[in-house]
Amino acid sequence: MCGIAGIIGNKATEDSLGKMLSVQHHRGPDFTGKFLNNNVALGHNRLSIIDLKSSANQPFFSNDKRYILIFNGEIYNYIELKDELQNNYDFYTDSDTEVLLASYIKWGNQCLSRLNGMFSFLIWDTFKEEVFAARDRFGVKPFYYALKDESFYFASEIKTLFSAGIPKKTNNKVWANYFAFGSYGMPDESFWEGVLQLPGGHVLTYKKGKLNIERWYVFEEEVKKHQTKLSFEEAKTTYRDLLEDSIKLRFRADVPLGFNVSGGVDSSTLLALVNKNEEGKHINAYTFYTDNSKYDELPWVEALLDNTNNPLHKVLLKAQDIVNLSNEMCQFQDEPFGGVPTIAYAEIFKKAQKNGVVVLLDGQGMDEQWAGYDYYVKRTASVIQGVNKSPFRPKILNPKFLNLSEKIEYPKPFDDAIKNMQYRDLFYTKIPRALRFNDRLSMAASTELREPFLDYRLVEFAFAQPLEYKINKGKQKYLLRVLASEYLPDAIRYAPKRALQTPQREWLANDLKDWVQSETNNLKTLNWFDNELLDDELKVYFDGDQDSSFHIWQWINASLLLKENNLG
Incomplete structure (x- = not known):
């Protein structure tokens, strides 16, 4: 996992590129690479995870020097893809970076559907003088961009664009929606005027001042491929096999791994499957607590780990820490983030980094694919859990400012109300928000976060299953809980979901x-x-x-x- 940055156009200077890479140095402290030629400046901050040798540094050139790649993320199935490409490309590294470039050379933008990973990358075609950029299906890895002075600026973080001269000006409509409705913006927006995002599952091309963006991942169409109804046992077996494979793929790294654990069924299942893999039985586990029994999940975590050999590292967060940590968090987030729980989570990555753990696994994504939030049962529109009344206070906004807000009507591509809520959470609310928070806080500690449950195969398959496999007699994430019974005691499997984890x-x-x-x-x-x-x-x-x-x-x-x- 790394950082990318650059400028295409007459503002592409070594000085500007240097400033951009310096600002996001925390994303990749192992190597800083640059390419400059005429009106092209490409830069890369490397955090070495796979193939630690210098030959895998970026910017990365194709054998014929036509294509130049800068890449943030991981291609988990790179070994399988490399086997497919052996007869078409002369590989000289063991990196997933080279496999990604070879895949593009062989299949063009059709390579994207073959990739299992999290990625944000840009390829400069020196022959066509054209940019091709893409972002993974769910937008795990960021891609911000701006157009100014006939130049195209892009980076992994917003502050990086500011360092290159993009003006700091608030996007007041996004801020008004945030205060009025709790929205964190649409997939192509940011909280800053003139700073845009390439949405997850989209590609971008740029040539001679012309920008074009297209959707490459159509989730609705992929879900249709799973419409044949399986029996409950067949669905459980299929999902378990996919989940085990997803975790196996995400164990591919040339650096130490750890994982985050809470007392819930999601991370508990992750722990059980990690330990089913012989490599996982002694890796470090991390959790946070606040010394408040009303909120802490520590008792469930300790009970869970009693029967494993995983060393548990506990991170205590205190009220007196919050002021300094909040200010520190703002230096990395650039946009609003999720309060004290996000701050607590950030401390885990700092602890892991001090222990020499570079890659952490996390249980993000189960609630969205198996309908685990309380409002899926209540059928309410709110995406805030643990409250009895509206958490928003639009009445205190200046009327002129409030008038800038506009309640968002999210797409409803399915004939099922719960599936439409799941779709909203996957692509517009819960997942995009959490992925942004988590990318910034993990990268702030120069660590990589991997989310096995967000493997697209898992999400598509679970999403397509009938409602009774998701919610059965009031029990949410039902199939997952039944699957977890093969590994976990009932006390963990049916532990109540705690909407609030900090005081x-x-x-x-x-x-x-x-x-x-x-x-x-x-x-x-x-x-x-x-x-x-x-x-x-x-x-x-x-x-x-x-x-x-x-x-x-x-x-x-x-x-x-x-x-x-x-x-x-």
Whole structure:
């Protein structure tokens, strides 16, 4: 996992490229590579994971020097692809990078459907003088870009674009939607005006000032391939085989691995299957806790690991840590992030990095494919768990600012209401948000995060299964729980899902009250809020109405990010 950056056009200078690579150095501290020629500047920050030799450094050239590749991510099935390509390409490294380039040379953009991995890459064709860029199916790895002064700028992080001269200007419509509806933007948007994203599952071409974007991964069509109904046992066996293969593929690395674990059935199943693989039985496990029994999952984690040989590393987060860690987090996230739980999660990656663990596995993605969130049962539109009333406070926004907001109507390509909610969460809300948070916080610690449950084969297959395999007699993620019974005790398999994992509500109201007040006051110069109503709403929270702290965190997050960018 790495960072990519560059400029195509008359602004492509060595000085600008150097600044870009310096800003995102944390993404790849092992090697910094550059290519500059005429109006082309391509750069790469390398975090060495597969084939640690210098011959695998990037920018990476094809044998005939026509194509130049910069690549962020991993192609997990690179060994199988390399076997297919042996007669078509003369390989000189053992890297997945070279396999990716050889795949493109052989199959063009059709190579994408053959890739099992997380990726964001750009190829410069020196003959056609054309850019080809692509992002993986779910957008695990980022690709930001901007157009300015007849030049095309791109990078793995937003701050990287700012360092090259892209103006810092808030995208007020996205911010208004964030405050009014909790939206983190559409797949092609960012919180900054003029900074766009290549959506997951899309390709981009750029030639002589002409930009074109097309969708290469059509999830709806892929799901149709699984429409033949299997018996429950057949579905369980098929899913287990896919899951075991996904984990096996994600064990491919030339550096130490670890994994994140909580008390829930998702990461517990991951742990069980990791330990089924002989290589996994002694790898480090990581979890966080806050010393608050109302929220901590530590007892379930310790019970789970009692029967394994995995060393458990526990990371304690305290209220007094939050102020400094929040400011630090803003330096890497560039956009709003998920509050205290995200901060706690970031500390895991720091701990792993200190232990020499470079790659961590995580259980992200099960709830979306097996309908695990409470609102799938309640059939509500909210994507915020653990609250009884709306977590948003649009009434305190300045009417002119509020008018910029627009409630998003997400696509509903399926005839089933729950599948449409799953689709929304996979491509517009839950997964894009979590993947962005997790990419930035893992990369901030110069570590790589892999998500075995987001293997596209698993997601497509699980999504296509009938509702009774997902929710059965009130039990959600039903097939997964039955599968887990082969590995886990009932206490873990049927442990209640805890929507809240940190005492964020209490900390913001009590331990961190002065900080919350100060950061909220900082917003009053923006003309985004009715300042009197802002004060009133904050007082209501401090006085005990703490069903949700999401709106409080929104205000703090906005203040911190704007100050980080010298705008507040």
